[in-house]
Amino acid sequence: MPAPRAEAIIDCDIHQQMTGPQDLYPYLSKAYQERIRLFGTGLSQRVGYPNGGDRGGRSDAWPSDGNPWGSDLRLMQEQHLDRYNVEYGILLGQEYRPIPTLPDADYAAALARAYNDWMIEHWIMQDERLKGAAIIPAQNPKLAAQEIERIGPHPGIVGILMPNGSRVPYGQRCYDPIYDACVNLGLPIVLHTGSEGPGMNGQESYYIEKRQQRSQGYMGHLASMVFEGLFERYPTLRFVFVEGGYIWLPTFLWHMDEDWKMLRSETPWVTRPPSEYVFEHCRFTTQPMEQLEPKSRLLTIFAWARAEQTLLFASDYPHFDFDSPEQALPPLSDDLRRRIYSENARECFNLPRHAASMVAATAD
């Protein structure tokens, strides 16, 4: 194995799994344990696309004990945290991310609590590089706010996680209890792709089609946030949009700005061009980053999208489409590189700077 990189990075998208639902039982009531034994967790990707399972993880990310990829801290440390000199890695879970899609909000709240406690005990407390975004029962914003208030003060919790797929877009006022709680604690909302239903024009056939839809969900949320006046109501609220792409951002913002000039009488509380709200309040992660040729295309888009301010590195470890920190991006200026690989995330997640390098070199 090569020596770790000298440059420490902050990785905003790392996925960890349980070995199975039984890992959750110590944190759940007997009634919910029994429910899971009888019926399973009830969580799913909702439609049968060929993603996840063996295909979902890097083939080298399966631990030798036969448990699922992403379930072994030692392997994650060796294969990722040490290897790439990860100063902080933000855990975004895996099989429990669809909790906000569950019909029963009380059960969802219990699962979210259990998941968050498990993540803190078995991951965050085991390696000081690891931080986590807490899952909430977003389908019931009052219950969600209670969980944010319960778990948000923990120093290992640096954000609140919600899926791209929602019942109504995230700018709408029904979510205000969630945003009140986040603003009170200074926590950003982290959106991760997943749990999307059929596209607006009907059910797609293939996983590769669903992937094209991720950015569309984020576009809908962004338009909702802007035109509902969310950022006028919450001047310090911020969002991180994970794994939904980035290169679509500039033209989407320009289109919103154009429409706003023409139609602003419909939403008069939107007093600034939409792009200004997005640049101020929203951040986006790199993976999966397109390898464009010529590379100048990507740099043009980075300039248009203000990457020096809005773009955060993410590897998506240990998913099959992992982006290596060494290959994800074309050559960048030192300053832009530092902004994307660490400083934008440090500011967004309020992560302290460490005095010294975290990791002892692991020579090969």
Added chain:
Amino acid sequence: MPAPRAEAIIDCDIHQQMTGPQDLYPYLSKAYQERIRLFGTGLSQRVGYPNGGDRGGRSDAWPSDGNPWGSDLRLMQEQHLDRYNVEYGILLGQEYRPIPTLPDADYAAALARAYNDWMIEHWIMQDERLKGAAIIPAQNPKLAAQEIERIGPHPGIVGILMPNGSRVPYGQRCYDPIYDACVNLGLPIVLHTGSEGPGMNGQESYYIEKRQQRSQGYMGHLASMVFEGLFERYPTLRFVFVEGGYIWLPTFLWHMDEDWKMLRSETPWVTRPPSEYVFEHCRFTTQPMEQLEPKSRLLTIFAWARAEQTLLFASDYPHFDFDSPEQALPPLSDDLRRRIYSENARECFNLPRHAASMVAATAD
């Protein structure tokens, strides 16, 4: 009124209306006339956004007889066709475009036939500059194919119209009867925004939000067409995407190309990069065209999107957000200007070149 422009243009998006449903009665059975008298046409925008009605049309486009905007051929000729030296204008209807959303396919087929016959008699036969895209009952592809076979051979019909909003995306095989009929007659499919349901993440609140969603529907259809292998099965089929934007196209295509490199085993019939199919088979119209600053941004995107091949001018007359041919685009090279304002559309719609200018000058 200023003299008409010397340069003839082809306008791919003009909207005409009836004075009311009674205009349709001569083309409908007594039973359906009675149905409309009792229940209305059943057509709507489906949700109550503040668009359409007075707001939907240019304030100067209402005829003095009190009938709806877009219902008076003389006004259209004077205000648009003559004024801008329109060589061909393609009629895309207005209040009957949602026919494919009707629950009852037989009724939808009857309405589509009546609309098409009305358009030919009252518009296309009244001005040789006017051509039309025929509405079809797309919810029942066999009935739709029958209407294409009935009306498609008329020289005034240059395309087949379907709305952005669909029950399932347009790449899926259920639509093959429609595509068989179009290919047999050499007619392109014209998609126009409208009839979209709620976004994939739930119902939006505002009209300005719905507008951001138009491109998302087109993205879904494009991904469906590519990954279902539609263009492998129909090597001569072509689509025109109207009023759903254009500047989003390059980054969307690049993202599909990247995913295809990684995931092509799922859809092995897709043998070429997705962008190649789109460039070959798909065209896009200008309105509403963003006024970007600096203008070089738009020209960069035009180059990336191959505007010289894929972009067709549209004014959207007489809608409130009409794009004037004189102001819609920044200065372009003569060749690119000719491609966008007339030649791309001439090729796509198989429109003959006229020997002489069609229009006598109307000096002011």
